[in-house]
Amino acid sequence: MSTGVIIRAVELGLIFSVLSLGEYITVKVMDSPDLTVDGSFVTGGCTAAMLTLAGFPNLGLAAAFVAGLLCGCVTAFLQTKMKIQGLLAGILTMTALYSVNLRIMQGAPNVSLYAVPKPTILNNPATVLYVLIAIVALIALLMYAFFKTNLGLMLRAAGDNEEMIRSSSVNVDSMKFLGFALSNGLVALSGALLVQFQKFADVTGGTGMLVLGLAGIIIGEAVFRRSGIGFGLAASITGAILYRLLYTLALQLGFPATDMNLVSAVLVAVTISIPHLQKLKKKRGSHA
Amino acid sequence: MLELKDVSVIFNQGTSLEKRALDEVSVHIPEGQFVTVLGSNGAGKSTFFNVITGAAPAAEGTIVLDGQDITAQKEHVRSRSIGRLFQNPEHGTAPHLTVEENLALAYSRSRGPFSRAIRKEEQALFREKLKTLDMGLEDRLKTPIGLLSGGQRQAVALMMAVLNPPKLLLLDEHTAALDPKSARKILEITNDLVRREHMTALMITHNMTDGLTNGDRLLIFNDGKITQDFSGEGKKKLKPADLLDFYEV
Amino acid sequence: MKTNLMKKLTVTALAMGMLAGCGQSDGANTGNTDGTGRHFTIGVAQLVDHTSLNTIRDAMFDEFEELGYKDGDNFTIDYQNAAGQISNLDTIMNGYASEGVDAIVAIATPTAQTAQNYSTDIPVIFSAVSDPVGAGLVETLEAPGGNITGTSDEVQVDQIADLIKEICPDAKTIGMLYNAGEANSVTNTTNFKKYAESLGYTVEEATGTDLTTLQQAADVLASKVDVMFSPNDNTVASGMTALSQIALDHKVPYFVGADSMVQDGGFATVGIDYEQLGRETAKMVVDVLNGEKAGEIPVKVFKDDLNVYVNEKALKDLGIELPAEVKNNDKLIMVAEKTDDQTEGETAE
Numbered sequence: 001m002s003t004g005v006i007i008r009a010v011e012l013g014l015i016f017s018v019l020s021l022g023e024y025i026t027v028k029v030m031d032s033p034d035l036t037v038d039g040s041f042v043t044g045g046c047t048a049a050m051l052t053l054a055g056f057p058n059l060g061l062a063a064a065f066v067a068g069l070l071c072g073c074v075t076a077f078l079q080t081k082m083k084i085q086g087l088l089a090g091i092l093t094m095t096a097l098y099s100v101n102l103r104i105m106q107g108a109p110n111v112s113l114y115a116v117p118k119p120t121i122l123n124n125p126a127t128v129l130y131v132l133i134a135i136v137a138l139i140a141l142l143m144y145a146f147f148k149t150n151l152g153l154m155l156r157a158a159g160d161n162e163e164m165i166r167s168s169s170v171n172v173d174s175m176k177f178l179g180f181a182l183s184n185g186l187v188a189l190s191g192a193l194l195v196q197f198q199k200f201a202d203v204t205g206g207t208g209m210l211v212l213g214l215a216g217i218i219i220g221e222a223v224f225r226r227s228g229i230g231f232g233l234a235a236s237i238t239g240a241i242l243y244r245l246l247y248t249l250a251l252q253l254g255f256p257a258t259d260m261n262l263v264s265a266v267l268v269a270v271t272i273s274i275p276h277l278q279k280l281k282k283k284r285g286s287h288a
Numbered sequence: 289m290l291e292l293k294d295v296s297v298i299f300n301q302g303t304s305l306e307k308r309a310l311d312e313v314s315v316h317i318p319e320g321q322f323v324t325v326l327g328s329n330g331a332g333k334s335t336f337f338n339v340i341t342g343a344a345p346a347a348e349g350t351i352v353l354d355g356q357d358i359t360a361q362k363e364h365v366r367s368r369s370i371g372r373l374f375q376n377p378e379h380g381t382a383p384h385l386t387v388e389e390n391l392a393l394a395y396s397r398s399r400g401p402f403s404r405a406i407r408k409e410e411q412a413l414f415r416e417k418l419k420t421l422d423m424g425l426e427d428r429l430k431t432p433i434g435l436l437s438g439g440q441r442q443a444v445a446l447m448m449a450v451l452n453p454p455k456l457l458l459l460d461e462h463t464a465a466l467d468p469k470s471a472r473k474i475l476e477i478t479n480d481l482v483r484r485e486h487m488t489a490l491m492i493t494h495n496m497t498d499g500l501t502n503g504d505r506l507l508i509f510n511d512g513k514i515t516q517d518f519s520g521e522g523k524k525k526l527k528p529a530d531l532l533d534f535y536e537v
Numbered sequence: 538m539k540t541n542l543m544k545k546l547t548v549t550a551l552a553m554g555m556l557a558g559c560g561q562s563d564g565a566n567t568g569n570t571d572g573t574g575r576h577f578t579i580g581v582a583q584l585v586d587h588t589s590l591n592t593i594r595d596a597m598f599d600e601f602e603e604l605g606y607k608d609g610d611n612f613t614i615d616y617q618n619a620a621g622q623i624s625n626l627d628t629i630m631n632g633y634a635s636e637g638v639d640a641i642v643a644i645a646t647p648t649a650q651t652a653q654n655y656s657t658d659i660p661v662i663f664s665a666v667s668d669p670v671g672a673g674l675v676e677t678l679e680a681p682g683g684n685i686t687g688t689s690d691e692v693q694v695d696q697i698a699d700l701i702k703e704i705c706p707d708a709k710t711i712g713m714l715y716n717a718g719e720a721n722s723v724t725n726t727t728n729f730k731k732y733a734e735s736l737g738y739t740v741e742e743a744t745g746t747d748l749t750t751l752q753q754a755a756d757v758l759a760s761k762v763d764v765m766f767s768p769n770d771n772t773v774a775s776g777m778t779a780l781s782q783i784a785l786d787h788k789v790p791y792f793v794g795a796d797s798m799v800q801d802g803g804f805a806t807v808g809i810d811y812e813q814l815g816r817e818t819a820k821m822v823v824d825v826l827n828g829e830k831a832g833e834i835p836v837k838v839f840k841d842d843l844n845v846y847v848n849e850k851a852l853k854d855l856g857i858e859l860p861a862e863v864k865n866n867d868k869l870i871m872v873a874e875k876t877d878d879q880t881e882g883e884t885a886e
Contacts, residue, residue, distance in 0.1 A: 005635035012627055098746060102717055110646055110720035112673025114653060150392075151401035153385075157393050160382035167341065168367050168394075198627055200650040200673070203718050205623040212624060227384065227432065244628065251617065251632045258586075258620045 007129055009248040013241030014132040015193045019209060020216035020236040021139060022068075022186030027214060028232060029147075030159035030179045035090030035210055037187045039097030040071035042206040044188025046104040046111075049201035055117040061192050068188025071097060072180035079180075080173040094206075101203050109203040113195065120196040128197075135193070139186065140233045147229040155179055156229075187213070211264060216240030218268050289319040289488040290340070290456055295349030296512075297335050309335040311512035312349065320486045324499040326531065327509030333492045336509065337458050342366045354455050371449030373442070373462040380445035383434030387425065387444055388414055390433055394448035417447055421477055439470025443477060450481055457482065459491040463498075475502065496528040508534050577606070577640075577826050578613040580633035582652070584645040585621040587771055588797055589690075589811050593644060593664050596815025597822075604823055619648070626651040634659065640825055642818065646672050646720050649687070656684040660831040663687030664818040667721035667769075669836050678836040686825075686834040688818045690721070692768045692794040693840055694729035696807040698736060700845065701792055703860055704805065705764055712762035712789075713742040714755055714780070716772040725768035725794060748776040755780050759787035767803075769794035777801035781851070790855055799846040799872050804855070806846050809839045845869045 019041065026034040044064035051060030071093060078089035105111050113120075122128050146152045158165040158175035166172050187209070195201045220239025224231045247260060255263065297310040310332050317323060327333045338344035340351060342363035350359045358366055374380050381390050391414045392406045411429065418426040421443050425436075433441055442462055449457060459478065463471035479502060482489045493499050499506060506523050508516035508531070516534050518526060581597070583590055598614065606612040615636065619625040630651050633641055641661045643649040649663035653674060664687055666672060675681035678689070701708065711733055715722040730740045743758040745751030751773060759765060765784050767773045773780060774797065781802030784791035793803035796810065817837050825831050845863065849871050852859070863869060 002635050005631050008631045008634075009628065012631075016624070098718070107717070107723065108671075108720065109718045109723060110650075110672060112650060112671075114650075114673040148405055149402050150396050150399055150405045153389060153393055153396075153405040154401075156389075157382040157385060160384045161378075163379055164382060167343065167363065167372060171364050194624070198651055199654055200647065202623055202647045202650075202720075204621075205647075208622045208624070247625075248628050248631060251628060252635065256616075256618065257625050257629060258618045260625065261620050261622075 005248060006245070009244045010241055011129055011132055011197070013244035014129075014136050014237075015190060015197060016212060016216060016244060017136055017237040017240035018139060018186055018190035018193060019213040020220070020240040021136075021143065021233065022183045022190065023210070023213035024217055024232060024236045025155075025179055025183040025186070027217065028159075029156055030176075030183075032086055032159070032179075033090075033210065033214075034072075034075060034180060034183060035087060036071055036075045036093045036097075036180070036184055037090075037213065038206040038209050039094035039101070040068045040184040040188045040206075041191035041209045042101045042201075042203060043067050043071055043097055043104070044191035045195035045201045045205060046101045046203070047188070048192030049111050049113060049195050050104060050106075052113055052116050052118075052120060052196060053111070057116065057118055057120040057196065061121075061189065061196075064192035065185045065189045068185035069181040071188065072182070072184030073177055075184070076173075076177040076180040080176050098203070105201065105203065111201045113199045113201065122193065122196045132193070136237060139189075140237060143233055144230060151178070208261075211268065212243075213240075215264050215268050216243050218272060219243050219246075222274070289321075289354055290317040291315075291352040292340075293350045293352075295339055295346050295351060297332075297339050297344050298347040301347065308512050309344075310339060310346075313512070313514055314349075315507070315514055315517075317488060317490070319488050321505055322482050322487075322489045322503040323491070323505045323507060324503040325490055325492045325507045325509065326494070326496065326499045331509040332512040333509050334460065335512075337372070337460055337490070337492065340366075340456070340458065341370055341372055369455040370458060371454035371456070372458040373445055373449055373460060375461040375464045377438040377441035377445065377465060380448070381433045381441050384432055386430050386432055387418075387436075388429040390444060391448055391451065395451045417451070418444075421447070423473070437470070439466050439474060442466060442470075442474050446474065446477060446481065450485065450487070453485055453487065455488065457487050457489040459489065461492050461494060464494060478502075496531050499531070500526055500528065510534075576611050576613070578615065578636060578638045579640045579642060579822060579826075580629075580636070580638040581614055581616045581642040582626065582629050582633075582644065582648050583616075583618045584623070584626070584648045585771075586618060588774065589769065589771075589795060590644050590665055592797070592811040593815040593818065596812040597642070597664070597819040600816040600819035601823075604819065606823065623647050623651075627654075630655050640822055642822060643687075649674055649685070653683075653685060656831075659684075660825045661685040661687075662818060662822050662825060662831065664814060665690045665721075667691045668724040671724060672720065675836060678838060681832050681834070681836060684831045686821065686831045686836055688814050688821065688837045689839075690769060690809055690811075690814055691838055692725045692729075692809070693807055693843060694725055694768070694794075695732045696843065697766065697792055697794070698729065698733045698738075700805060700807050700863070701733075701738075701764055701766075701790075702736060703863055704857065705790055706860075708738070708763035708790075710739045710741060710762040710764070712758040712765045713740060714751065714758055714765060714767045714773060715742075715744055715770040716746060716751070717744040718746060719770055719772065722768050722770040722773075729766060729768070745772070747772065748779070751776060752779060752783060755783045759784050759789045762789065765789050765791040767791070767793050767798070769798070769809075774798050774801070777803060785851065785854055788855060790857065791851070796844070796846045796870075796872070799848050802848065802851065804848055804851045807843050808846050810844060813839065843868065846872050848872050 026032050044067055047067045048060035048064040051063055075089050075093045078084045078092060079086060102109060121131050154170050155175050155178055158172055162172060216239040217236050219242050220235030223238055224235040292313055292315050294312045294314055295310055296308055296312050299307045299309055325333050335344055339346050342361060346359055350357055388406055388411060396405055414429060415426045423440060423443055425440060463474050466474060505519040507514050583594060608614045617629045619629060626648055634655055638659060641652045641659050643652040643661055643663045644665050646666045649666055650672060652661040666689055669675045669689055674685050713726045715726050717723060733740050741762055743754035745754045777798050778801050781791055790804045793799060793806045796806060796808040799806050821834060845866055845868055
């Protein structure tokens with residue numbers, strides 16, 4: 001692989017690491033995988049696309065984040081106030097978002113950003129890598145600082161032992177809103193960055209985002225095997241970049257892209273069950 | 289400190305399965321009193337705790353804590369002044385968080401949401417408090433709690449409950465799931481803490497000896513009502529055998 | 538233990554990759570095989586598996602061979618399918634760039650848009666993009682401008698509307714059924730509506746995002762209108778058999794946007810031959826490989842000399858008599874329905 005290809009893969013990996021960072025909050029901290037992301041990823045993209053076309057690319061990124069916050073709130077609302085079970089709440093929001101996304105793009109399922117009035121921050125090929133590194137580093141630092149605050153600690157505790165938090169002075173429902181909102185905000189931002197990077201937005205662009213983000217987290221954890229928020233964040237970022245590099249490599253080696261879904265799924269499944277497999281191996285070893 | 293007036297908790301009200309888990313219970317617990325609570329299964333002991341914390345709604349009656357009527361208050365609001373320990377050591381602590389993070393969770397609650405959760409001075413405080421337990425926990429501040437033994441977890445949970453001294457401490461069979469040695473240790477610590485801080489505390493236990501040797505007052509529940517109430521000399525004279533008579537089936 | 542294993546795997550994979558990368562780049566850059574001609578490598582990327590898209594692809598490959606470019610000899614085709622995930626497209630294009638392909642063929646709009654980011658260095662030829670101007674790929678159809686051109690599968694909606702007028706002269710209302718999430722469908726239906734209304738028709742529409750919602754929409758629509766129309770919408774196409782049955786139940790002639798849809802039960806269309814589309818795309822690729830500038834080749838839209846496809850069984854079931862102008866049209870092709878439908882006991886000829 002030439003350097004150009006590796007750099008491009010890293011750039012894409014950085015964009016998707018924001019997705020993984022968002023999913024880290026729901027999957028790892030709150031222990032509650034959220035299907036809203038397949039929808040909110042696109043919502044972020046559409047919002048950014050429309051604002052970018054109107055000449056406000058940076059506002060578009062900020063607005064995308066806010067849009068994601070709202071998506072997360074909807075799912076949290078369904079879960080806490082309407083008492084709809086976890087995964088189902090996410091699916092409902094995701095389904096509804098399809099229509100919302102189309103409306104945001106004013107009926108056009110696909111919008112091109114190739115010619116825009118004001119260039120985006122990702123427009124310059126010479127600086128795009130550094131811009132993305134700066135963005136991801138900033139997000140990671142903010143997240144790290146957040147989890148060191150009281151609120152961050154409460155969120156972690158609520159995800160770790162909901163029973164305990166329920167009987168303490170923390171409002172569990174508020175924690176859900178906070179967690180889902182932040183998570184989807186980041187996911188939407190990732191979608192926005194992708195749209196500005198690839199210069200078009202498509203309403204079907206969210207398929208498979210949950211698994212993609214998850215794959216990044218899983219791979220990262222295989223590399224960084226220690227617990228703790230700092231390592232968790234580093235793992236998500238590294239894993240997302242590594243995944244994109246491995247994927248690019250696989251394509252180069254001749255694996256057809258259609259097989260990659262299978263490869264991703266197997267990778268995620270195997271990595272998740274490695275601790276269990278290790279236990280089995282130990283058991284057999286001790287009985288031998 | 290705590291006053292219940294004709295409090296009832298009714299499950300499945302209006303149906304054929306209606307049951308009065310608590311039946312017009314009235315009791316007054318003065319400040320600084322350590323009360324042990326006994327009773328057979330289903331007698332209403334846990335429901336008694338639940339209605340105090342707000343986990344179970346009172347269908348009838350009023351609950352007053354430190355002069356304030358808390359009957360309608362939500363659980364998470366009440367828990368600012370009420371500490372509770374559960375039978376299951378896993379219930380009271382967050383397993384993936386470290387010892388100091390758990391303690392910080394309990395301690396820093398009063399501060400603003402965006403303030404730093406664990407401060408250097410507080411780490412010193414935690415270490416100091418844990419030292420008094422004499423269990424070596426002061427050296428394991430950065431260990432995820434899930435890796436500690438049941439007894440150790442309960443000890444930390446106890447510390448969490450009293451870090452910001454609560455108005456009322458509820459101990460719900462908190463030694464029942466521990467091995468005898470740990471149970472003894474935790475009970476020792478409990479007594480020590482409650483006495484030292486002059487805490488108002490209620491302790492449910494199935495162990496009759498523990499119920500008799502600890503606390504100033506003993507309540508026995510039966511069928512949703514308090515059927516026996518011993519204090520002072522009366523309590524001191526009791527033997528386990530006597531208690532059996534009071535346990536109706 | 539696990540970390541070591543992961544590390545070893547990663548190092549091995551990277552090492553293999555570098556070797557593989559080296560090998561491939563040699564082939565693409567120098568590549569004069571036995572001196573009789575340049576060796577060309579092209580990347581062909583498809584967004585998702587689908588009958589029409591597959592037809593285009595297969596016809597294209599056939600045409601390459603017939604024009605003398607045989608895969609494996611003086612020609613290498615690197616075919617990639619994104620499995621429906623747009624996020625995979627950039628990585629695929631990145632791979633092509635690394636290989637140093639001489640041209641990229643992009644099938645479907647998002648594929649072309651992703652390829653566009655690489656078009657400064659590599660010429661791009663798209664296929665099956667209904668609205669290249671709207672998608673931002675070209676400036677105008679006649680003079681694309683950049684380094685991208687291709688073939689458009691824009692449905693000739695005015696010709697279909699004219700056909701409706703010929704075959705169903707008494708019809709007053711037309712109902713359009715499509716998936717609003719498909720860019721091509723939105724373009725085609727917007728154009729259809731404009732033209733049909735200019736002819737005096739009242740146009741209604743109903744949309745769905747998947748087969749279930751489309752069926753429900755079809756049911757409601759068919760009970761309200763005289764004639765139905767769907768463009769070459771991928772979702773509609775995949776459920777054509779069920780949807781055409783619904784139209785039939787309401788005795789509504791169902792005009793469609795592609796010949797494959799007529800084969801699956803649609804009533805009639807004035808159609809693009811997808812084989813043709815694939816072949817034209819191949820010809821364009823060859824022109825570009827031989828030195829023509831992509832930006833100067835006009836986008837090929839199929840407007841003239843189109844075939845009229847009519848489904849025999851639907852014709853019979855609807856009890857319609859084709860008017861003389863249509864019957865005598867030498868471009869008329871009567872389509873026998875696919876024989877998996879024998880339920881009515883009537884066999885299509």
